[in-house]
Amino acid sequence: MTEVARAAAADPAGISSAVPVPLAAxxxxxxxxxxxxxxxxxxxxxxxENIFRGVSPAESPVRVFGGQVAGQALVAAGRTVPADRGVHSLHSYFIRGGDPSIPIVYEVDRIRDGRSFTTRRVVAVQRxxxxxxxxxxxxxxEEGLDHGDEMPSVPDPETLPTYGEFVLPYRDKLGPWAKLPRPIELRHxxxxxxLTGxxxxxxxxxxxxxxxxxxxENLLHVCLLAYMSDMTLLDSVLARHGVYWGDVIGASLDHAMWFHRPFRADEWVLYDSESPSASGGRGLANGRFFSRDGRLIATVVQEGLLRPVRR
Structure with missing residues (x-):
């Protein structure tokens, strides 16, 4: 286990008294x-050789966050692939809710090692x-044809309130999710x-x-984008109906991503998502990530379970 992994196991919430932690608004x-x-x-x-183990933050909701398990599984796959090959797509299924109180074991199957492409399958296991x-x-x-959608016209992130400022009046409405440590900065x-209802x-x-x-490390930035991709995607489904978590019981069912161009996860990216359909207790959402300079860097598709709560 590396030093950073030992630190995560010892203090997975990141609230060590030895390191001053800034607080949002x-x-x-x-x-x-x-x-x-x-x-x-x-x-x-x-x-x-093909088995890895990961942990969850100490301050976690009831289930393991889907973006976390997707990011960790992608790390496990990438650790078995030559460094000169970057991930260009992933397809995944959320099978059971993960327990954040116990480690997750990632088993990697080396499906194929070709001249240009390498394929891996990963299964995350608990109990x-x-x-x-x-x-x-x-x-x-490789070099080839090159085109991409244009980024929508939106305000610059610096002109928008920080997430801490934005949610400050609504902390009670958002419940425990609003109080979790926040490694990703959002600007709505x-x-x-x-908020609309x-x-x-x-x-x-x-x-x-x-x-x-x-x-x-390119793989790390890709895995962080996979983590981020599960954060607000289904909001596009809920927005159509003016409901939110609490009005519906939800969970990610499957998740696919295609990575088109290089990027850095610590630079601003626009996550533009929309929902073409919801039916049968499920909702579909499509997402596009754009870099600050307008390049389309990734495409996301996810279907989620969305069951209305019977009051």
């Missing part, structure tokens, strides 16, 4: 010390049962559904970035 820990804890959580312990399954494809860098462009456009636009400096 709403009193929630954020900044570099909290981001360092997230980076440490992605530095998995290698148990065997002998699969909780998550991921397939990821890695590719040598569109009004989130928990009225049906509107099935769209969500949020600026995001890791709240601090991230080491220069």
């Amino acid at each position: 709403d009193g929630v820990p954020h900044g570099q010390p909290v981001l360092d804890r997230l980076v440490a959580l992605l530095d998995l312990e290698r148990v065997e 002998g049962k699969a909780i998550f399954a991921l397939s990821a494809s890695f590719q040598l860098q 462009v569109t009004t989130p559904p928990w 009225e049906p509107g456009d099935a769209r969500s636009q949020v600026w995001m970035k890791a709240d601090g400096r991230v080491p220069d």
Whole structure:
């Protein structure tokens, strides 16, 4: 186990008394010390050649956050792939809710090692049962056709309130989620559904970035973007109906990403998502990540379980 992984296991919440932790406007820990804890959580312990082990933050909700298990599984896959091959796509299924109080074991299956592409399959296991399954494809860098969607016209992130400032009046409404340490800084462009309470456009636009400096490791930045991609995506479904968590019981069912161009997760990216359909207790959302200079860097598709709460 590396030093950062040992630190994560010993202090996974990132609230060590030895390191001063800055507080956001709403009193929630954020900044570099909290981001360092997230980076440490992605530095998995290698148990065997193809087996890895990860932990969850001490301050976790009832289930393991989907973005965390997706990011850790992608790290496990990437640790078995040559460094000159970057991940270009992942497809995953959330099978069972993960227990944040116990470690997660990641078993990697080396499906294929080709001349240009490498394929890996990862199963995350707790108590002998699969909780998550991921397939990821890695590719040598190549030249080819190049085009991408244009970024929507939105305000610059610096002109928008910080997330701590934005949620300060609504902490009680948001409940325990609003009090968790915050390694990712958000700046809302569109009004989130928990604030409007009225049906509107099935769209969500949020600026995001890791709240601090991230080491220069391409796989780490990709895994952090995978973590971020699960944070607000289903808001586009909920916004259409003017409901939020508490009005519906929800969970991610499957998640797919395609990575198009290089980026840094510690620089601002725009997450633009919309929902084309919701039916049968499920909602579908499409997301696009744009870099600050307008390049399309990743595409996301997720279907989530969304069951109305019977009052």
